[in-house]
Each structure stands twice: as structure tokens, then as C-alpha cells.
Amino acid sequence: MKVRTIRKDKINVVTLGCSKNLVDSENLITQLRGNDYEVTHESADAGANIVIINTCGFIDLAKQESIDTIVEHAALKNAGKIEKLYVTGCLSQRYKDDLEQEIPEVDAFFGTLDMPALLARLDADYKYELLGERQITTLPHYAYLKISEGCNRTCSFCAIPLMRGQHVSRPVEELVQEARNLARRGVKELMLIAQELTYYGLDLYKQRELPRLLHALADVDGIGWIRLHYAYPSKFPLEILDVMAERPEICKYLDMPLQHASDPVLAAMRRQITRDETRRLLDRIRDKVPDIALRTTFLVGYPGETEADFETLLDFVEEQQFERVGVFQYSHEESTRAYEVPDDVPAEVKEERANRLMEAQQAISLRKNEAKIGRVFKTIFDRKEGKYFIGRTEADSPEVDNEVLVEAKNQYIRLGDFAPVLITGAEEFDLFGTVQR
Numbered sequence: 001m002k003v004r005t006i007r008k009d010k011i012n013v014v015t016l017g018c019s020k021n022l023v024d025s026e027n028l029i030t031q032l033r034g035n036d037y038e039v040t041h042e043s044a045d046a047g048a049n050i051v052i053i054n055t056c057g058f059i060d061l062a063k064q065e066s067i068d069t070i071v072e073h074a075a076l077k078n079a080g081k082i083e084k085l086y087v088t089g090c091l092s093q094r095y096k097d098d099l100e101q102e103i104p105e106v107d108a109f110f111g112t113l114d115m116p117a118l119l120a121r122l123d124a125d126y127k128y129e130l131l132g133e134r135q136i137t138t139l140p141h142y143a144y145l146k147i148s149e150g151c152n153r154t155c156s157f158c159a160i161p162l163m164r165g166q167h168v169s170r171p172v173e174e175l176v177q178e179a180r181n182l183a184r185r186g187v188k189e190l191m192l193i194a195q196e197l198t199y200y201g202l203d204l205y206k207q208r209e210l211p212r213l214l215h216a217l218a219d220v221d222g223i224g225w226i227r228l229h230y231a232y233p234s235k236f237p238l239e240i241l242d243v244m245a246e247r248p249e250i251c252k253y254l255d256m257p258l259q260h261a262s263d264p265v266l267a268a269m270r271r272q273i274t275r276d277e278t279r280r281l282l283d284r285i286r287d288k289v290p291d292i293a294l295r296t297t298f299l300v301g302y303p304g305e306t307e308a309d310f311e312t313l314l315d316f317v318e319e320q321q322f323e324r325v326g327v328f329q330y331s332h333e334e335s336t337r338a339y340e341v342p343d344d345v346p347a348e349v350k351e352e353r354a355n356r357l358m359e360a361q362q363a364i365s366l367r368k369n370e371a372k373i374g375r376v377f378k379t380i381f382d383r384k385e386g387k388y389f390i391g392r393t394e395a396d397s398p399e400v401d402n403e404v405l406v407e408a409k410n411q412y413i414r415l416g417d418f419a420p421v422l423i424t425g426a427e428e429f430d431l432f433g434t435v436q437r
């Protein structure tokens with residue numbers, strides 16, 4: 001029997017950016033542990049002598065955070081606190097040559113699809129048998145499931161296709177096997193993620209196959225909730241909603257970034273949809289799944305956005321009453337189509353518009369939360385904090401949405417369990433309640 005010896009090197013992986021990057025880090029960690037490395041995730045004091053930073057290159061703020069993190073670790077290397085420093089992920093994919101010049105302390109830079117090369121650099125093999133055996137870094141009862149890589153859309157402001165390439169769907173069988181492995185290890189909730197979720201299957205099966213994938217994942221024992229993130233509104237496959245209405249495992253929740261609601265801005269963004277088409281789509285979605293929670297994201301300050309355009313967006317948010325809204329400020333990204341036009345909306349105007357939109361949403365969110373008082377919601381419990389157990393309803397995705405706070409006094413709740421909660425109080429982004437036994 002081959003005796004496995006843990007290598008003397010210790011590796012700490014640092015992840016920046018989105019949940020898709022987190023899944024890449026988890027796959028990397030799984031491969032490194034499969035090669036007998038001791039690996040930690042995001043723990044600065046684990047005594048690691050090797051650090052791998054998985055960067056984000058999406059927008060200015062994210063890029064700055066990635067550069068600061070690299071520079072911070074370069075200083076640790078210069079101080080002899082770490083021996084080796086490697087950088088991978090989107091920022092590295094996009095700016096490898098510049099970064100090599102500017103931060104020579106980094107031993108090597110790798111692209112978003114270069115894991116085998118990174119492993120080889122660490123004298124490790126890429127172990128195909130570990131595919132689908134991903135070790136998660138999230139709480140043990142929920143996990144992200146990345147169903148595809150890359151994007152074929154051409155949104156004018158977006159640099160993601162430059163960093164992640166064209167759309168590549170993962171086979172249904174592979175995803176189901178990964179979901180089974182995750183469920184076997186206690187995962188009950190899956191967040192389906194991609195750059196563009198609704199495109200699933202068009203490359204691999206020459207047709208949209210998200211409904212088939214959803215049925216197959218809903219059949220996996222132990223998976224109680226499946227949540228859909230990053231759907232694209234144009235040519236939205238309504239069949240998804242039939243599966244959502246039919247299968248209780250598919251959360252009545254949809255994250256669909258809309259980016260804007262003013263037609264001139266939507267056209268300039270190359271979103272292939274108008275405000276009226278969006279309105280009709282949202283009506284169809286709510287008709288088919290009446291109690292659906294809709295999350296969306298808007299981008300303010302796009303080149304040429306007038307006050308009138310912004311007012312149109314604000315009116316649309318008031319009219320549509322989304323359950324969850326995120327707001328980004330436009331970032332002028334090289335090599336995108338939008339980079340060819342002047343970034344003419346001043347930073348302070350972008351900031352002010354983002355704040356006005358979130359203020360409007362805060363009021364909407366409070367009204368919607370108050371309307372939940374007196375009702376009972378199935379809740380999954382994530383953690384205990386101070387005097388509260390903290391959970392989420394079907395309408396709340398981890399880390400981005402609302403939470404449910406239940407007083408811990410005289411209550412015993414096992415983290416990771418589902419329990420019915422009677423809502424007794426509400427704030428803008430939080431609910432309060434008691435467990436119904």
C-alpha cells in the first residue's frame with residue numbers, strides 16, 4: 001500500500017472576485033491536496049510558505065483590490081515571510097505582461113485556464129480522477145456549482161469574455177456526479193452559476209438544456225434547494241420556469257442582471273433587449289411563478305447616460321418592485337467596445353445615481369419584508385452570531401441577499417438544517433422570527 005507523505009511546503013490560496021473564481025480556487029485546492037500538499041484557504045496565519053492569489057479583473061475597484069493583495073504578499077516575500085508567490089485568475093489572464101514587469105517578486109503568473117501549468121510548477125500532477133470531487137470552502141451545507149465557463153455575449157461594457165473566453169458548457173452527467181458528491185458530503189443547497197446561465201447547452205448539445213439539467217439535479221438525493229444565478233434576459237428560455245413551478249427543489253428565485261431600462265442605453269450596451277420586452281418577460285415570469293423572488297443588477301453611469309435615462313431606470317425599479325437589487329458603477333475597461341466612447345459621466349454623478357437607486361430599493365425591500373410578518377418561511381440556518389441563529393429563506397442567496405435572525409435563547413437549531421420560521425419583525429434587509437416546531 002502506497003504510504004502518502006504530506007509535503008513540507010504549505011500553501012495558502014487567496015480568492016478574490018466572484019463565486020466562479022471561488023469554484024476555481026476550490027478545484028485548485030482539491031488538486032493540490034490530491035498531490036499531498038497541506039492547503040489552507042484565506043488564512044494568513046497558517047504558516048504557509050507558498051501563496052497563490054486567484055485574482056479578479058472585472059472592474060476598476062476589483063482590479064485595485066487584486067493588485068493591492070499581490071503587492072501585500074510581495075512585501076511578505078521580501079520580508080522572508082513567504083518563499084513563493086504565484087498569481088492566477090482574471091487579472092493575471094488580462095494583464096500578465098504588465099504585471100510581470102511591475103511586480104517581479106511574483107514567481108509566476110497564470111491565466112484563468114492554466115491550472116495544469118500551475119500544478120506542474122508546484123511539481124504536482126493534474127488528477128482527472130478528482131474532477132467532481134471538489135472540496136468546498138463555503139459553509140458545509142451549501143456550494144456553488146459552475147455549469148459552464150466563458151460567455152458568447154457581446155455586452156459593450158464587459159471584459160469577462162476577454163478573460164474567460166467563449167462559452168463552454170459542462171456535460172450534464174459530470175454536473176450531476178459533482179452534485180451527488182457534494183450531497184454525499186452534506187451539501188443541501190446548490191447555487192448554479194455561470195457567466196451566462198441560460199446559454200447552457202447551446203454549444204455542447206446545440207440546444208438549450210438548462211431545463212433537463214435542472215430536472216437531473218433536482219433528482220439528486222439530499223439536495224433540497226437549487227438556485228439560479230446570472231440568467232440573461234434576451235431570448236430567455238421560459239421552459240426553465242415550468243421546471244421551477246413543478247420541482248420544489250428549484251428555488252422560486254431568479255438572479256437576472258438587467259443592467260439598465262432606458263432603451264438608448266440598453267442599445268448602446270448591446271443587451272439585445274428593450275425596456276418593453278423586459279417588462280413583458282418579467283410579467284411572464286411572475287405569471288408562471290407567482291411568488292418568485294427576482295434579483296437583478298443595474299449598471300449606472302454608462303457613457304452617454306443622461307439624467308433622463310437614469311430617471312427612466314429609477315421609474316422602472318419603482319414600477320417593477322424587485323425583491324433584490326445590486327448596483328454597479330460603470331468602469332471604463334480597455335479592449336471593450338464601450339472603451340471606444342468617452343467615459344463622460346463624472347465619478348461623483350455615478351456615485352450619486354448608484355446611491356439614489358439603492359435608496360429607492362431600500363424602501364421597496366422594507367415594504368416587502370414588512371409584508372412577510374405573520375407568515376412562515378422554510379429557512380436554512382447558516383451560523384450563530386451573538387444572540388442570534390442566522391438563516392436564509394428560499395428568496396435569499398448566501399452572501400448577497402437578506403437574512404433571517406432567530407433569537408438563540410431557548411432555541412436549539414442545528415446549523416445547515418432547514419426549519420419553518422414565523423416572521424415576527426422586519427428591517428430593510430433582515431427579517432426576525434421564531435422557529436415553528
Ligand code: SF4
Pocket residue numbers: 151152153154155158159160161195196232
Ligand atoms: S452576459 Fe454577462 S459575462 Fe457575458 S458579456 Fe454580458 S455582462 Fe459580460
